[in-house]
Amino acid sequence: MKGIGKYWGYLAFILLIMGWWTRAMGPTALIVVSVLVALYFLFQAPVWCAAINRDGTLCRNNSSGLLLGCSMRQHKFQKLKMTFVRHGWRRMNRGLWASPRECLTTIGAVVAIFSTLAGTVMQMLGMK
Numbered sequence: 699m700k701g702i703g704k705y706w707g708y709l710a711f712i713l714l715i716m717g718w719w720t721r722a723m724g725p726t727a728l729i730v731v732s733v734l735v736a737l738y739f740l741f742q743a744p745v746w747c748a749a750i751n752r753d754g755t756l757c758r759n760n761s762s763g764l765l766l767g768c769s770m771r772q773h774k775f776q777k778l779k780m781t782f783v784r785h786g787w788r789r790m791n792r793g794l795w796a797s798p799r800e801c802l803t804t805i806g807a808v809v810a811i812f813s814t815l816a817g818t819v820m821q822m823l824g825m826k
């Protein structure tokens with residue numbers, strides 16, 4: 699069961715897609731699951747660190763989530779910082795598509811964020 703703890707976000711992601719697909723969940727449930735999935739992909743999913751080393755290569759250490767780096771101090775917040783500086787996204791973008799796993803994580807995060815917004819709009823409009 700220990701392995702599942704690390705990958706619960708993927709299960710939640712599948713649940714989220716099913717929720718939209720089948721319309722079985724109300725907007726509130728969709729928002730809750732979307733936020734959990736977004737947080738998982740941004741801060742907990744197993745991915746490469748992908749911070750940029752001094753020589754311009756990407757760090758291949760394991761890390762948690764798209765926005766946090768590995769345990770090297772310089773890397774830890776490099777990506778988080780990059781999201782706030784000009785041209786940072788372009789540099790960070792390389793790490794987001796480094797391998798199929800990173801692609802999946804990136805797409806998952808984007809879908810979850812849109813899903814959160816869509817759920818919020820639905821709730822504001824009082825749609826079921």
Ligand SMILES: [Zn+2]
Binds near residue numbers: 748
């Ligand atoms: Zn690193």
